[in-house]
Amino acid sequence: MSSVDLMGLIRDNVKALKAYQVENLDEGTKLHANENPYPPSSELLQKIFKRLDDFELNRxxxxxxxxxxxxxxxxxxxxxxxxxxxxxxxxxxxxxxxxxxxxxxxxxxxxxxxxxxxxxxxxxxxxxxxxxxxxxxxxxxxxxxxxxxxxxxxxxxxxxxxxxxxxxxxxxxxxxxxxxxxxxxxxxxxxxxxxxxxxxxxxxxxxxxxxxxxxxxxxxxxxxxxxxxxxxxxxxxxxxxxxxxxxxxxxxxxxxxxxxDFNYVQNQIDSIIEERDRLTKELSKLSFINAYPSNSNFILFKVPEGGKKLFNELKENGTLLRNLDSHPRLKDCLRVTVGTKEENDLFLKQITSL
CATH class of the missing domain: 3.40.640.10 (Type I PLP-dependent aspartate aminotransferase-like (Major domain))
Known part of the structure; x- marks a missing residue:
């Protein structure tokens, strides 16, 4: 029976690292990973299904x-x-x-x-x-x-x-x-x-x-x-x-x-930008939040003295954001991915009622 010191074989710089971990939800509103909230077009999905038999997956x-x-x-x-x-x-x-x-x-x-x-x-x-x-x-x-x-x-x-x-x-x-x-x-x-x-x-x-x-x-x-x-x-x-x-x-x-065929995706991008600007405006109206301007598909905002608490409350209610509190410059900061209008409205409703 072998008993090799496996940790002794691992490089010191690797042992010093922490694994990159992202929280996830099996169900609920996922606004944490900066994904496009809209699925691919039905035309593209149909093309994929029709081509499956042609893909030589053994090659x-x-x-x-x-x-x-x-x-x-x-x-x-x-x-x-x-x-x-x-x-x-x-x-x-x-x-x-x-x-x-x-x-x-x-x-x-x-x-x-x-x-x-x-x-x-x-x-x-x-x-x-x-x-x-x-x-x-x-x-x-x-x-x-x-x-x-x-x-x-x-x-x-x-x-x-x-x-x-x-x-x-x-x-x-x-x-x-x-x-x-x-x-x-x-x-x-x-x-x-x-x-x-x-x-x-x-x-x-x-x-x-x-x-x-x-x-x-x-x-x-x-x-x-x-x-x-x-x-x-x-x-x-x-x-x-x-x-x-x-x-x-x-x-x-x-x-x-x-x-x-990028037009379909471009329309989704345009919708995300429109929702981003609306969401930023609505967050900026809340006195307990500092929302930062965004050129992306997500918004960084700060909840002074309450970021972690809000993150946990939202998660308990089925909405997952990204908690950035561990970074010294991002204390009490959360990042929300721009979702669909329905997802964004739910998030705004939750954040104002919790």
Whole structure:
């Protein structure tokens, strides 16, 4: 009988981590994960059912995702060879660090922001560092550049719009970072469909810029499709570490169909934006809440001295939000995903009656 010290074999930096956990509800109103609350079109679902017999599920998927890359190239203006498909954009974040950083190297990001930048860096034995956002959840270029230079950062990740604060950072500040930072600037544009802003065209002028995007926020969270647009040289290197067949047959096909007929999704996006603005306005009327402006499909708000209590009460009543209280800068802050009008009305009714 073997009795190996398994914990002794695990890397110290991994043992020091806490698993990324997201609460969930089996039933109720899920306003915690920044998903599209509307299902895909009935036409797309019918196409999927009709094609099921044609999918050779006993065969591996297209390793190069050629059809999906072609439709992304058409939509974005990028070249297919610049595009890398990921099993969610999280996978691409990891690949960037693997390709560009050696153990002990530093990557940077604003604080607060998407937690996976720091978690992934720690998993790989890298050193995460950050520069603080101001009270308006924005940053100035010069202090940020000083941090990047002082820490000798290899990559800076900028979520645009930023998760979990919901806003777009100053375009001027980002532009300065792109122009002056002597490393890779990753603009994580997972929520760009709700903001109408992008730095994609800047790639023509700056070879240190990478754009990441996701289909999870606009309707395909269950299929985990992310993609990155890279300088050609960097895309070649990313493909050296990319796992073979990392995007499955169904995900590739559905994503291609969705992007080929985007009007239905665009109408959903327009509805979410309309509901976001209405929800922000209604939350701002409540004296016990501070709601922050959003360019995303979610809203950050603060309940001074009562965030955790409100989170638990809502959950007990079948509505799940994201509790951000564990972050020092987000004490008593909650994040609500914009749902359907009915879901948003229920949330507003609950929050005013609890």
């Amino acid at each position: 591996y998927p297209d390793p190069d995702c050629r059809n999906l890359k072609q439709v992304i190239a058409k939509k974005t203006g990028a070249q297919p060879e610049q595009i890398v498909i990921g099993n969610g954009s999280d996978e691409l974040i990891q690949y960037l660090m693997q390709v560009l950083c050696a153990e002990g190297d530093t990557i940077a990001f604003p604080d607060p922001t998407f937690a996976m930048y720091g978690i992934t860096a720690q998993c790989l034995g890298l050193t995460p560092t950050s520069f603080s956002l101001n009270d308006k959840w924005d940053f100035e270029a010069q202090p940020a550049l000083e941090v990047l230079s002082r820490q000798n950062a290899r990559i800076v990740f900028i979520s645009y719009p930023n998760n979990p604060t919901g806003n777009c950072f100053s375009e001027q500040a980002i532009q300065q970072v792109i122009e002056q930072f002597e490393g890779i600037v990753v603009l994580d544009e997972a929520y760009h469909d709700f903001a109408g802003r992008s730095f994609l065209k800047q790639m023509e002028k700056h070879n240190n810029l990478v754009i990441l995007r996701s289909l999870s926020k606009i309707g395909l969270a269950g299929l985990r499709i992310g993609f990155g647009i890279f300088p050609g040289i960097l895309a070649e290197q990313i493909n050296k570490v990319r796992l073979p067949y990392n995007s499955n047959t169904l995900s590739q096909w559905v994503a291609t169909e969705l992007l080929n």
